[in-house]
Amino acid sequence: MTALKIGELAARLDVPAETIRYYEREGLLPQAQRTAGNYRLYDSALIERLTFIRNCRALDMTLNEIRALLVLRDGPDEECGGVNQLLDQHIKHVAERIAELQRLEHQLQLLRSRCSRSATMGHCAILNGLSAGDASIPAMTPSRPGL
Amino acid sequence: MTALKIGELAARLDVPAETIRYYEREGLLPQAQRTAGNYRLYDSALIERLTFIRNCRALDMTLNEIRALLVLRDGPDEECGGVNQLLDQHIKHVAERIAELQRLEHQLQLLRSRCSRSATMGHCAILNGLSAGDASIPAMTPSRPGL
DNA sequence: CAACACCTTGTAGTAGGTTTAAGGTCAAGC
DNA sequence: GCTTGACCTTAAACCTACTACAAGGTGTTG
Numbered sequence: 001m002t003a004l005k006i007g008e009l010a011a012r013l014d015v016p017a018e019t020i021r022y023y024e025r026e027g028l029l030p031q032a033q034r035t036a037g038n039y040r041l042y043d044s045a046l047i048e049r050l051t052f053i054r055n056c057r058a059l060d061m062t063l064n065e066i067r068a069l070l071v072l073r074d075g076p077d078e079e080c081g082g083v084n085q086l087l088d089q090h091i092k093h094v095a096e097r098i099a100e101l102q103r104l105e106h107q108l109q110l111l112r113s114r115c116s117r118s119a120t121m122g123h124c125a126i127l128n129g130l131s132a133g134d135a136s137i138p139a140m141t142p143s144r145p146g147l
Numbered sequence: 148m149t150a151l152k153i154g155e156l157a158a159r160l161d162v163p164a165e166t167i168r169y170y171e172r173e174g175l176l177p178q179a180q181r182t183a184g185n186y187r188l189y190d191s192a193l194i195e196r197l198t199f200i201r202n203c204r205a206l207d208m209t210l211n212e213i214r215a216l217l218v219l220r221d222g223p224d225e226e227c228g229g230v231n232q233l234l235d236q237h238i239k240h241v242a243e244r245i246a247e248l249q250r251l252e253h254q255l256q257l258l259r260s261r262c263s264r265s266a267t268m269g270h271c272a273i274l275n276g277l278s279a280g281d282a283s284i285p286a287m288t289p290s291r292p293g294l
Numbered sequence: 295c296a297a298c299a300c301c302t303t304g305t306a307g308t309a310g311g312t313t314t315a316a317g318g319t320c321a322a323g324c
Numbered sequence: 325g326c327t328t329g330a331c332c333t334t335a336a337a338c339c340t341a342c343t344a345c346a347a348g349g350t351g352t353t354g
Contacts (some may be wrong), residue, residue, distance in 0.1 A: 007300060013280075017301085022342065036348050039301055048278050055277045059258070060251055063341070073274050079269045084259070088187045089274065091255045101241055104207055108238045111206075111230070124227045126263065127220050130202045131195050154331060164332085169311060184319050186332055210310070 003033070003041040013050055022048065026063060028053055028070065061090055150180070150188040160194070163203060174201055175217065208237055219252060 009016040021040075023029045028085045029049060030041035042050075052073070056066045065086060116127040153244035157164040170176045171187075176196060189197075199220070203213045212233060219229050259274040 005301080016343075018343065019341085020303095037301080039350080048280075051280050052274075052278045055279070057341090059255055061148060069274075069277070073204075080273070083271055083273050087241050087255065091252065094248055094252050094255065098252065099246060101207075101245045102339090105241050105245065106240065108206055108234065108241065108339095112234050112238065124230055126227070126230050127199075127216070130216070131199045131220075132202070142168070152332075163312075165313080166311065173310090182319095186319080204310090273336080292328095 003043045004047070005035075006032075006040045006042070009042045009047065009050070013047070013054060013138070014052060023050070023053060028063065028067060034063065060094065063091060150190050151194070152182075153187045153189070155177075156189045156197070157192065160197060160201060162197065167197065170197070170200060175210065175214060206237070207241065212237060 004012065006020055006071060008016045009015070010020060020029070024032060024040075029046065032042060034126065035041060049070075052070070061069075064112055068086055069083065072086075111126055111129055114129055151159065153164045153167055156162075157167060167176070168187075173178065176193065179193065181188060182188060194216075199217070200213055203216060208216075215233055216230065218232075258273055258276055261276055
């Protein structure tokens, strides 16, 4: 049961130390125990919790989603139902964002192709296209922070 | 040449008035003319410029990218070269982000499938998976703000 | 006991806005 | 002429998920 200082934990899990403190401030991690010199100490339970958080972040979940998962995780009975629901929702978000970006990519390529077609013209067809008020450029739904 | 007040412009282009003021503060729009009562007034040149900005935002360009495009647009000779370059770069960003999200979606579906497979187990295989320190979950490259 | 790496807290900055507070302006109705 | 209400003004705080900095305390090594 070797407890780690924040820098050691940071190095082991490849998380900046400031980010670990930030998670504590945000309540994702509990207040860490302290040494006599007021240094934070992390035992294996905390290390696992941070690993969990970082895995979730690597899956692009928001801190709020992670918070919800942690509550389920901390609960006496680990409810698969809630976990599944949250995960399904997140998968849906990601799929939607992909579809949106693919539409976007298509529009960008259309726009890009204008210029090669009009190389002989006196002024840039791309800039003209972007100045137009028509519906050639679809309104994007604002993206969630983080996606 | 009917100049619009900010609220009218906001309604016509479906941009919140606060966002228009924000673009002015950020230097994307010039300081608007004012009425005697200090209300901003927008003529057709400004309306077109805002349309341009919003079209670019709808294509998920950052304000800095838009700033660069506006400089090219404002320049005496409209350089297609710079415009093309910027657009190609942006298309590349979008394509990369799509690829990244697709990898992500795959990982999420893998994780999700764990739970249906382990419905009879006493504890949730998804939560266990997320607590693991192994390489089953790939590190994501941090995403650009806005993408 | 000095140097240096590491830790502490607190504050501010990032992108692209959104929201709120406190107040000024203008047209219409009475 | 005065009030109501819609609209406008500025400035500042808030959002996500960090990151960076400053000023100072701690701990180890020479």
